[in-house]
Amino acid sequence: MAEKLVPVVCPYCGVGCRFYIKTVDGYPVGIEYATDIPGISNENGKLCPKGNAAVEYLLAKDRLKKPLKAKEQGKFVEISWSEAIKEVAERLKAYAKDDPNQLMFFGSARTFNEPNYLIQKLARMLGTNNVDHCARLCHAPTVTGLKQVFGAGAMTNTYKDIEEANVIFIIGHNYAETHPVGFRYVLKAKERGAKVIVADPRFTRTAWHADIFLQHYPGSDVALINGLIHVIIKEKLYDPKFVRERCVGFDEVVKAVEKFTPEFVEKVTGVPAELIVEAARTFATAGKGVITWAMGLTQHTHGTENVKLLGTLAAICGYQGKEGAGCSPMRGQNNVQGACDMAALPNVFPGYQAVTSEEKRKFFEEFWGVELSGEVGLTTVEAAYAVDEGKVKAYYVMGENPVISEANANHVMHVLEKLEFMVVQDIVPTPTMEFADIVLPAAAMLENEGSLTNTERRVQWSFQAAKPPGEARPDWWIISEIGKAVGFDKDGSKGFIYNDAADVLREINACTPQYRGITPERLKANLAGIHWPCPSPDHPGTRVLYKERFLTPDGKAHLAAVPEYKGPVELPDEEYPFLLTTYRYVGMYHTLTMTARSDALNKRWPEPLAEIHPDDAAKLGIKTGDWIKIETRRGVYPIKVKVTRTIKKGVVGVPWHWAANVLTNDALDPVAKIPETKACACRVAKISEEEAKKLMEKLPSIVPRIEVVKG
Amino acid sequence: MARKTIFIDFSKCIECRACEVACEREHNGKSFINVFEWQEMAAMALNCRHCETAPCVEVCPTNALYRDKDGAVILAPQRCIGCLMCGIVCPFGIPELDLINKVMGKCDLCAQRRAEGKEPACAATCPTDALIFGDFDEIQRKRREKFTERAIEVAKKAEKISLLGV
Numbered sequence: 001m002a003e004k005l006v007p008v009v010c011p012y013c014g015v016g017c018r019f020y021i022k023t024v025d026g027y028p029v030g031i032e033y034a035t036d037i038p039g040i041s042n043e044n045g046k047l048c049p050k051g052n053a054a055v056e057y058l059l060a061k062d063r064l065k066k067p068l069k070a071k072e073q074g075k076f077v078e079i080s081w082s083e084a085i086k087e088v089a090e091r092l093k094a095y096a097k098d099d100p101n102q103l104m105f106f107g108s109a110r111t112f113n114e115p116n117y118l119i120q121k122l123a124r125m126l127g128t129n130n131v132d133h134c135a136r137l138c139h140a141p142t143v144t145g146l147k148q149v150f151g152a153g154a155m156t157n158t159y160k161d162i163e164e165a166n167v168i169f170i171i172g173h174n175y176a177e178t179h180p181v182g183f184r185y186v187l188k189a190k191e192r193g194a195k196v197i198v199a200d201p202r203f204t205r206t207a208w209h210a211d212i213f214l215q216h217y218p219g220s221d222v223a224l225i226n227g228l229i230h231v232i233i234k235e236k237l238y239d240p241k242f243v244r245e246r247c248v249g250f251d252e253v254v255k256a257v258e259k260f261t262p263e264f265v266e267k268v269t270g271v272p273a274e275l276i277v278e279a280a281r282t283f284a285t286a287g288k289g290v291i292t293w294a295m296g297l298t299q300h301t302h303g304t305e306n307v308k309l310l311g312t313l314a315a316i317c318g319y320q321g322k323e324g325a326g327c328s329p330m331r332g333q334n335n336v337q338g339a340c341d342m343a344a345l346p347n348v349f350p351g352y353q354a355v356t357s358e359e360k361r362k363f364f365e366e367f368w369g370v371e372l373s374g375e376v377g378l379t380t381v382e383a384a385y386a387v388d389e390g391k392v393k394a395y396y397v398m399g400e401n402p403v404i405s406e407a408n409a410n411h412v413m414h415v416l417e418k419l420e421f422m423v424v425q426d427i428v429p430t431p432t433m434e435f436a437d438i439v440l441p442a443a444a445m446l447e448n449e450g451s452l453t454n455t456e457r458r459v460q461w462s463f464q465a466a467k468p469p470g471e472a473r474p475d476w477w478i479i480s481e482i483g484k485a486v487g488f489d490k491d492g493s494k495g496f497i498y499n500d501a502a503d504v505l506r507e508i509n510a511c512t513p514q515y516r517g518i519t520p521e522r523l524k525a526n527l528a529g530i531h532w533p534c535p536s537p538d539h540p541g542t543r544v545l546y547k548e549r550f551l552t553p554d555g556k557a558h559l560a561a562v563p564e565y566k567g568p569v570e571l572p573d574e575e576y577p578f579l580l581t582t583y584r585y586v587g588m589y590h591t592l593t594m595t596a597r598s599d600a601l602n603k604r605w606p607e608p609l610a611e612i613h614p615d616d617a618a619k620l621g622i623k624t625g626d627w628i629k630i631e632t633r634r635g636v637y638p639i640k641v642k643v644t645r646t647i648k649k650g651v652v653g654v655p656w657h658w659a660a661n662v663l664t665n666d667a668l669d670p671v672a673k674i675p676e677t678k679a680c681a682c683r684v685a686k687i688s689e690e691e692a693k694k695l696m697e698k699l700p701s702i703v704p705r706i707e708v709v710k711g
Numbered sequence: 712m713a714r715k716t717i718f719i720d721f722s723k724c725i726e727c728r729a730c731e732v733a734c735e736r737e738h739n740g741k742s743f744i745n746v747f748e749w750q751e752m753a754a755m756a757l758n759c760r761h762c763e764t765a766p767c768v769e770v771c772p773t774n775a776l777y778r779d780k781d782g783a784v785i786l787a788p789q790r791c792i793g794c795l796m797c798g799i800v801c802p803f804g805i806p807e808l809d810l811i812n813k814v815m816g817k818c819d820l821c822a823q824r825r826a827e828g829k830e831p832a833c834a835a836t837c838p839t840d841a842l843i844f845g846d847f848d849e850i851q852r853k854r855r856e857k858f859t860e861r862a863i864e865v866a867k868k869a870e871k872i873s874l875l876g877v
Contacts, residue, residue, distance in 0.1 A: 030736065033835045046838045049732040176725035180838040187723055187839050193861065205725045208753055586727045599740070600732045646751050 005032055006465040007527055009452050010042075011057075011110070011445040012050040012589055014331030015182045016454025017042035018527065019051060021446060021465035028055045028446070028466040039528035041159055041181075041454060048180035049587045049601060054446070056598035058466055062428055064441035065470025068708065073417075074434045077711045081471060081481075088396075088438055089485030091421050092126060095394050100127030100373070104383040104392050107133035107344025108399030108475075109333035111442075112450025112462070114504035115475035116335070116342040117350060118496070119398055122483050125370050129355050129377030130392070133344040135336050136380045137405055140672035141298040142329040143340060145307025149315070149558055150327075151551025152352070154337060157290065157326030158456040158531065158543050159185045164324035167286035169197045169279075171310070172221065172296025172678075176205040177586040179330055182455075195286065197279050199224060199271075200296065201581055202611065202653055203646035212279045215648055216269035218581040219568035219679035222302055224276070225309040226562065227265030230257040231280035232316065238284060239318030246550070247315050249559040256561035268565060270648065284317050288324035294332070296581075299678040301569050304671040308560035315557040321546040331455035332590065334445075338453030341514065341532070346377030351512035367511055369494035379673040380406060381666055387415045394421040398475060399442065403431040403700045404591035404659050407675035408666035410635050413700065425478060430593050431659075431700035439706075442475050443468035450476065450501040451523055453532070457542075459518050460529035476501050517541075568679035569667045570633070572650065576681035578616070580632065580663060582656040592657050592702050608660065609642040611653035612684070617643040620684055627692040630654065632682045635662035637699070638692035652682060659699045714782035715846050716761045716820065717834050723841035726754035730833035730842060734758075734818075737832045741809075743818040744833050756842060758833065759784060759805045759818035767797035767806060767817075775815075783820035791815050 005020040018040045020032040031054060033045030067084035068076035079087075095102045105123040107116045116133070123131040135143070143153030150156065162168060162185040176183045183206070190196055190209060198210035199221075207213045216224050232238050233254055243250050262273035283289055291314050297306045311327060319325035331337055343350045353360040356374055365372050378386055380402065386392040395416070406412045416422065416435035424436040427444045447468040453459045468474070476498065483489075483496030491497060493507050502520035509516055517534035518541075530541035549555035572579050587605040589595040596602060610628060612620075622628060622641050630637045630652060637660055647653050654660045656677070665680040687695075728746050735742040744758035761784045768776045768784055775790035776797060786806070791814040797806040798815065806815045821831035829835065834844035843850060 033829075035829075035835070042838075045835065047729060047733075047836045048727050048838055049729040052729055052732040052736060052836055176727070180725055180727040180729065183725060184838050184840070191857075193864075203751070205754075208725070586725075587732075600735050604728055604731065644751055 006463050007034065007037070008446050008465050009334060009460050009462040010047070010051045011054060011594065012334060013179050014334055014336055014455035015041055015179050016334055016452060016458060016460060017047055017051055017181055018460070019045060019047055019054070021055065023465055026467045028058055031055060037527050041456065041458060043184065046181050046184060049604070050589055050595060053598040053600045056600065057594040058444055058446055060428055060597035062703070063469045063472070064426065064428060064439065065472060066441060067471070068439040068706070070437045071709060075707045075709050076439060077709060081473070084438055084440060085481050085485050088423050089482050091394065092396070092482070093486055095421075096126040096128070101130060101391070102393040103128050103130055104378060104395050105131040106380070106395065106397040106400045106402070107131060107339050107342070109134050109336040109339045110399050111445060111475045112335065112448070112452055112501065113338040113342050113508065114450045114501045115398065115479055116339045116344045117504060117508050118476055118479040118483065119396070120343050120350070121368065122479055122486070124364070124372055125368055125488055126486070127373055129346050129373050129375060130383060131344055131377060132346050132380045132383070133339050134333070134400055134405055135340050135345070136674060137299070137407070137677070138295050138332050139298055139329055139336060140674045141303030141307045141669055144672040145304045146311055146327065146329070149308050149311035149560055150320070150546060152545070153340070154545070155326070155328050155456050156320060156545045157328060158458070161324050161326055161544065162186060162290050162292070162328060163188045165189050165194055165288050165290040166324070167195045167197065167283050167289040169283055169289065169291045170206055171199040171291070171293050172298070173292060173294035173330060174200065174202070174204040174206050174296070174583060175292065175330065176209070178294060178332070178584060180586060182330060195282050197283060201648045201651050202583065212275060212282060214271045214275055214279060216271050217648060218579055218651060219300055220269040221297055221300070221306045222309065222562055223260060223265050223268040223565045224271065225306065225313060226257045226260035226565070227262055227269070227276045228280045228283065229253065229309070229313055229316065230260040231262060231277050232284045233257060235281065237281065238316040242318035243316055247557045247559050248554070249561065250316070252561035253312060253316070253559050256563035288322070289314070289317060289319040290326055290328055291319070292328040292330055294330045296678055299674060299676060301667050301669050301676045302566045303669045303674050305560070305562045309562055311557070312559045315559060320557065321544065321548070323544055326544065329455070334454060335452045337455055337457060338451070338459070341453055341512065342508070346379055350508065351514050364511070367493050369490065381668060381673060381675055384412055384415045387418055393419065395419055396423045397432060398425045401430045401432045401591040401593055404661060404702070406666070407661055407664040407677045408634050409659060409661040409700065411666065425475065426593070427472070428593055428597065429704050429706040430591070431702065431704050433706060434704055440478055441470065441472040442478065443472045447472070448474040451505055451518070451520070457531045458529045459515070459523065459532060460527070461520070461523035474501070476504055568676060570665055570680045572681045576632065576683045578652045578682050578684055579650060580630065580652050580654065580680050580682040581678050582654055582660055582664065584657060585655050588655070588657045590657065596703055608639055608655045608658045610639045611642050611644050611647040613647050613649045613651070614643050614645060615649055617641065620686060622686050627687050627689055628684050629687045629692070629695060630663060630682050630684055632663045632665070632680055634665070636695055637663050638687065638695040652684060658702060662699065715844060716783070717758060717831060718843045718845060718847070718850055719756055720841050720843065721753060721755035723839045724754045724756060725839055727838060729836045729838060730756050733832035733836040737821055737824065741816060743816065756833070757803060760803060761820065766800040766802070770796045770800045772796065779822065781820070781825060783822065784817070785819050785822065786815055786817050788812070788814045
């Protein structure tokens with residue numbers, strides 16, 4: 001028996017924790033905490049429940065082991081790898097010949113940088129920029145909003161800076177529940193004497209630790225943040241030197257926030273005026289402050305405006321370009337940042353180089369040796385509507401599960417049914433797979449090696465800890481085989497011939513300015529990783545961005561003025577009197593493909609519960625444990641009730657993991673194209689258990705049984 | 712000899728239940744630490760306190776409960792007769808009956824991990840340091856130090872302000 005400890009990166013959230021997988025003869029048997037690696041993002045090897053259960057999903061009984069081909073919807077026959085690759089390549093080629101924009105590719109924030117780089121390379125070499133991934137559904141406004149204010153869309157600081165801050169403003173983010181290990185740094189700052197301000201429609205576990213808690217209505221963030229800026233400007237608490245020297249557009253901001261007096265904001269958000277004043281004073285006078293946010297803020301039709309306002313709030317207080325300050329958007333999956341950096345996005349090449357820029361396109365045409373499209377491609381939600389119109393005909397989905405993750409899921413399912421051809425590449429059967437024509441079994445992240453970029457721009461190498469089951473193969477291998485079969489079989493960067501993931505990373509080094517110095521050799525030697533930008537192999541990496549200048553063309557922060565208050569597009573009315581919002585559970589992860597296969601987690605978080613305020617519950621005649629149906633203009637959802645004072649009156653909260661997206665609104669933010677998943681109007685009615693069971697059958701099944709029939 | 716055990720700072724608990732999952736992994740699918748939520752405003756993990764004068768050890772008729780060399784209260788299942796006395800005298804209701812084997816089970820402070828020089832799994836994993844594996848005197852001393860430091864800091868600040876004539 002050869003027992004080994006393999007250092008890996010946690011396959012779950014964006015904190016990017018390190019731990020060891022204990023293996024016996026290549027078979028994973030347990031984990032060990034990485035207490036002996038200095039400088040990693042999870043200090044002392046700490047892990048949340050998901051990390052502790054990380055081995056369980058690798059051993060799931062229903063892992064995909066062979067490529068499958070559909071005979072009819074949901075029924076598959078096993079085929080060989082060569083058949084599968086040939087078929088996929090031929091179909092892709094046929095669509096590309098006709099019109100490459102009939103194709104749509106999905107990258108994945110749950111796999112390494114390398115496959116994400118390869119999938120966008122494949123899409124672009126085929127002639128289309130239709131490539132996107134789930135960041136569209138979580139942090140697209142962060143990327144577009146911060147880019148407009150500061151010039152780049154990434155977290156401007158690191159966890160170390162959260163620990164060193166004197167005030168931490170957490171908005172639209174249940175930090176303790178979504179990133180427990182990241183919350184460690186908030187508590188450490190608090191222990192040092194820092195103040196914590198939390199804004200959320202629910203009194204969350206994060207709010208337990210708040211010094212000031214602002215309970216606003218879902219979707220009223222613009223008013224709330226404008227209110228804070230109003231008080232800061234009125235009481236002259238901003239940093240005049242920083243504003244004068246490093247910002248432009250301050251006068252417009254002063255004008256725009258004029259009407260957002262605390263009294264007006266109280267009316268719109270439901271937060272008492274004196275609390276707004278207190279929060280503004282606490283935040284502006286602390287000296288060093290960090291703002292952190294996540295999906296509660298971004299998943300709105302005004303998500304980009306929210307983010308721009310937060311950037312403005314940080315800038316006028318002078319909380320940029322120094323240690324212990326900055327803006328920290330918290331990413332949900334361990335490689336959202338990496339998938340964005342690798343350009344699994346429709347508008348940029350790797351390293352955020354715009355596809356519309358003549359000069360950048362020239363570079364990549366030379367680099368990849370093909371002619372490239374300069375037209376911005378489709379985003380996920382836009383692609384769904386393009387399928388409706390018959391413009392997009394084929395999807396290549398790598399490690400994504402749009403049936404559960406996208407807003408207005410009923411429409412998504414209707415679209416997937418309509419597709420002519422769909423490839424799904426994943427590790428376990430997902431509800432999305434039921435619509436696939438070809439299923440490619442992938443190796444899970446821990447069975448495979450490569451680099452990942454966590455939320456604080458830290459690039460780390462994860463080593464292979466276990467053998468993939470059956471014939472499952474690493475993502476980079478599958479895409480490079482398809483690339484070769486399509487006909488891109490030249491040497492070097494012009495083709496898809498790679499020996500291992502490190503080869504791909506070397507190619508990324510060559511074409512991505514931020515990653516130039518992040519070589520596979522350096523990453524393998526330095527387990528704590530390197531923060532990008534790292535422009536050369538001897539550069540130590542960058543902890544705090546914008547120390548001297550911002551990345552905007554003139555080097556200054558462009559403050560954003562948002563004079564109009566816009567709530568959610570769908571507000572409660574007589575027919576739909578409640579406001580619906582979604583949230584997550586600490587032990588469950590996104591669309592449940594991994595956590596639903598762990599006994600330890602399933603036991604503790606077995607089912608969703610809808611949160612309703614006692615007053616609303618009394619009106620509806622429901623109590624904890626009753627079944628209700630929630631109905632919106634898009635769908636019906638049966639769920640059990642938990643009556644609690646932690647939620648605001650008039651609001652219904654539902655965890656989204658169990659397909660609650662059949663309810664949510666897919667109205668888009670005009671800039672970031674993110675759907676408004678976090679707020680929509682709904683109505684609630686009590687139902688019997690039988691009726692609930694009946695309604696449940698119509699929902700997509702979380703752990704589907706894929707039927708394999710004989711050829 | 713300084714005896715180490717797990718101390719719980721419930722003001723830091725975020726009810727993530729990582730300790731439960733970690734304990735379950737170390738103890739073949741059974742968690743000996745439990746997180747309780749209090750009025751949806753706070754939570755606290757509770758495990759065996761390994762009491763100084765442990766009533767469970769004193770009452771056990773078959774000496775199935777004993778102290779190991781680190782001072783942890785350990786249960787030897789082969790000597791246990793499942794009489795439930797320990798469960799009844801424990802002020803925290805910690806020993807639990809294993810319904811299949813009809814013997815008691817309880818926290819052993821991860822004996823196997825301690826033998827390898829590691830911390831118990833729950834304390835090793837706790838993301839917010841709400842669980843600390845340590846020596847009582849040392850923890851008390853650290854807390855006193857921290858609060859004194861804070862007091863000195865505040866005093867210095869006050870001094871500065873008075874010098875400025877504010």
